[in-house]
Amino acid sequence: MNNQFLNTYLIIGMCACLTVCSSGCSRTSGRTNQKKEKFTVTSELLRELLVDTVKTASQSTLVNLSGKIQADESKMIKIFPLVSGIAGNVNIQQGDAVKKGQLLTTLKSPEMAGFAKDAMTSETELRNSRRALEVAEDLYKSGLASQKDLEAAKGEYQKAKAETQRSRVVMGINKGNSKLAYELRAPISGFVIEKNVTSNMQVRTDNGQNLFTVADLSTVWAILNIYESDVSKIKTGDAVSISTIAYPDRNFEGRIDKIYDILDQDNRVMRARVKIRNTDFALKPGMFANIKVTGHSVDHLPFVNSRCLVFDKDKNFVLVLDKKAHVRIQEVELARRMEDLVFISKGLNAGDRVIASRQVYLYQSLKN
Template sequence: MFSKKHIIYSLMGVFFIGLTSCGHHEQEAARDDHFQVTDSLLNSLLVDTVKAADAKSEISLTGSVAPDETKMVKIFPMVSGVAQAVHVQLGDKVSKGQVLATLRSAEIAGFTRDLVASEADARSAKRALESTQDLYKSGLASQKDLEEAKADYQKAVAESARAGSVLSINKTNGKGYEVVSPLNGYIIDKNVTDNMQVRADNNQNMFTVADLSSVYILVNMYESDIAGVQVGDPVKITALAYPDKVFTGKIDKLFDVLDPDNKVMRARVKIDNPGNLLKPDMYADVKISAKTGVNLPAINANAVVFDNDKNYVIVVDGKAKVHIQPIKIAKRVENVAYISDGLKPGERVVASRQLYLYEALKD
């Protein structure tokens, strides 16, 4: 038989356990409610999906500006002579057909003489042919005489055409030989001055004219960087003259030889040059976004919350349900964070007001 006192103590224990159990369930419910947000709040937030991406690394290199070889012409003299007048200076903008310099040249006088003589020979040969044709019709000249007259006339005409072509290539203005620009562009190299003697057999050009509407960036890559750079990698370029302006392009060629002097391999980037801001031989800072071949989950770096030397994101579990998820960042490239631990592709993370949610959830 149980005493009355024992029964009372037993009932009190059950009641106490019941209260404790109810309090525990109420705390769990409160905690669950604490980790939930309303549909309207969730709908007002930006939610990004974690992507599986090839991780990239940013390689910082140096380079220099070079003219586009397809839009650059080196001008050599076709004749020897003395520079009578040089009309342009280094850096000048020139137009196609513009006279750059004039030479006094004895060769030009010889070309003019040859043209005059060949034209006179052609006229004389024509008269001889006409006379031979009349004699042939009268029976006073043979078929052989007629054929020879025709051949002499054809040779005279051909020589006149050759002399005319030579003179047209070596343009003159009556005062001398004209050196003209073959395209619109800028004088980026000049090796002639007034009264300077010029020889046609000299291997040094008089001028170099380049169209700078597009230019090359020649990038210096050390051996440790070669394996990480490929054709097609996007590139961002800045110059000392314009530190706030970013020029963009892609690697379009790799030169598979090392420079014997500085032990670097060159990569080439072709970029547009609006306003001709970039000049040949300018120094350039180059940042290449190179693929690493490692697939890692990727998110927008702005979605990351940094707290107490650790990184977190707010993960959306389901409808109006979120939680704090610690993550480890393998690397950041521009505004992309590559995650080594804590997230999987396909998961969803809050990308706006995440700091507000983080502070509310961690309390």
């Protein structure tokens, strides 16, 4: 009897174990067969996102340079003294506006007295030689003088005439007043941008330094510093936009009209020149300038706005929207940055569409 009860209990226990195992296996199988849902970008979400189209850089690209404003050398005159002497009153200061012919200063010079003496002597000799020629012509007509005498009188007259012309030219160049003081006058209208003389200063012609520099500032030059890496991108005729610290909200337009094909060995820059109209004289020589040049690019790379990038694990990614409205992660390699633009060397082509908003959230969701 006891054996029967024991067998019955064993059978009941085995059935219970089988039931539990079956139930456990059934739950495990259900979890395995259940598929994990994959994140997808719905059409409703796409309508809320910004999408940029990848473009290709044209033959022009923006290059930022530094430079300096200086006077137009074709409209700038350095004034040197042609005589030595003592400077009179110098009332003109650097930065003053002057008119053509305006007196800048005078020089008390003994050389002017010598020029005046030569002029007076030549005038006297010219009058005497003219009278001698008239007498020789009358004597020749009456037969009292020979042809040789007449030719000699003509020669003396021509010599006196040439000397008078020379002395007049000298006096014209070395203009003086009634007191025989040498006058320095402005040769053009403009501004005095350099002054190297003071009242009662001794001036010598062998000094080699100009006393004044007068410049017409209605046009000025902007001298650009082109770094070696940008030399190939910039050509004569490129459009230029210039701003200064004094006028940060104002742009001055021009074009590069000359490139100095010499590289500065110390600064590793090449110079270029831009002529700028300056009718209101806002630009002053010596001002520093920020210059944007629409230069030429040697390559044609696709570019997008930098906001489209996702940086992860030292790599750059974008989210590409294909023709079927599917979004995928695309790794890209950057060629260079320029302000808010990034040029892509690998990973994108012109015409590709990339997500430009909430891209970090989408990247993490698609990645996981």
